[in-house]
Amino acid sequence: MGAPTILEKRPLSPQPRTPVGDDPASSPAKRRRVITADKHSAEATENPDSSAVIAEPNAQKLAETVAFVERAFGLWKAFADENSSLECDCAPLRGRSDYRIWSRKVKIVLKRNFVLDLVEGNIGQLPQSHPLDSDLAKLNVTAAMIINKNLSALTKPIVRTITNPREMWEKLERHCKPSDWTLAQTGWFDLQRIKYSRCSNVREYVDRIDDAWRCICLDKDDALEKHELARCASLVFSLDTPRWESWKMGVLSGRKTNIPSWASLVDRLLAAE
Incomplete structure (x- = not known):
């Protein structure tokens, strides 16, 4: 008896497509820049800095962080000349009354600037001696700038002593997110x-x-x-x-x-x- 045929599992419904306006690769020139950033990201994943990865107890997390920084910084730098907006289309955060809508709108801006994963804590840190640490620092500065630009005079003091965007986001959530x-x-x-x-x-x-x-x-x-x-x-x-x-x-x-x-x-x- 021949070997049983293995059937490929396919999704029951088509996967949602990203709207053209939100897709960073919505034109030929943009697609070339995205492909370049993805290529660098793949090379970083396949050939990470061996001495740094081996020395780290969590080598997989470090490799993921390196791949993210390669891609995000490449895209951020490629699109910096297009003056990506740092402000959302809602009023600056006042407090608990408008936190929910504000956070949803600001996340869109963070995503368009390729730094949402940093703010949500999905990305680890790099050793200070790592060659990409300065690129990660620039991404963190961009994320912190976006958050600050969308705060009102009432909420800016909440994070006045914080520079890390993830810590800023978490403190704003603790103070302003309603139960x-x-x-x-x-x-x-x-x-x-x-x-x-x-x-x-x-x-x-x-x-x-x-x-x-x-x-x-x-x-x-x-x-x-x-x-x-x-x-x-x-x-x-x-x-x-x-x-x-x-x-x-x-x-x-x-x-x-x-x-x-x-x-x-x-x-x-x-x-x-």
């Missing part, structure tokens, strides 16, 4: 107050409903999915002006099997504005 109970409570209170008549347009209305539910579900995707029907219901029933009555009746009169998803309902609402 789960406070966050969920805020979401419920906001949801009761949100009405279409109090918003300037449909986009603001949708965003406010969505943010309230994200607070209630603590920004957990599985919890948001679990409460999909309730989210859709709140989006429909808080349309409190006469102009939406016929639209609401059209949605509510649909058969049970045609209950829309949150995404499709938002699309219909925006299209009807």
Whole structure:
């Protein structure tokens, strides 16, 4: 009897693609720079500084750090001439009231500057004698600068004596991140107050409903999915002006099997504005 055929496991659904606007390799010139950075990163992983790696008790962690620094610094340096923004598109952090949205927005800026892993503590340190230590120091300076630029006069003093970006982030989180109970409570209170008549347009209305539910579900995707029907219901029933009555009746009169998803309902609402 012949050997059994080994079947290759494949994902059931296509992998999500990175939006073109967020992809650092969205043009031929950018792709060449990314490929160059990846090549240096691969060479660093395959041929790390042997004496440094052997001397370290955690050689694997050191090799990963070296590979990260090679790639991140190469990309950061390649795109420095494009004046990557260091400021997010939200107001500087005031405190507990806006920490959640602020942290999400600043993480986007950190990621675009290739330093988010540093701030989140996913990258180790290098020995001071390592040839890449100065490159890692420049990445740390960039990360710390991004955090500082997005703090208000009220929150800058919290990290005034700290230069390490990971320590800065952790201290801001300890001081400003609301508890789960406070966050969920805020979401419920906001949801009761949100009405279409109090918003300037449909986009603001949708965003406010969505943010309230994200607070209630603590920004957990599985919890948001679990409460999909309730989210859709709140989006429909808080349309409190006469102009939406016929639209609401059209949605509510649909058969049970045609209950829309949150995404499709938002699309219909925006299209009807």
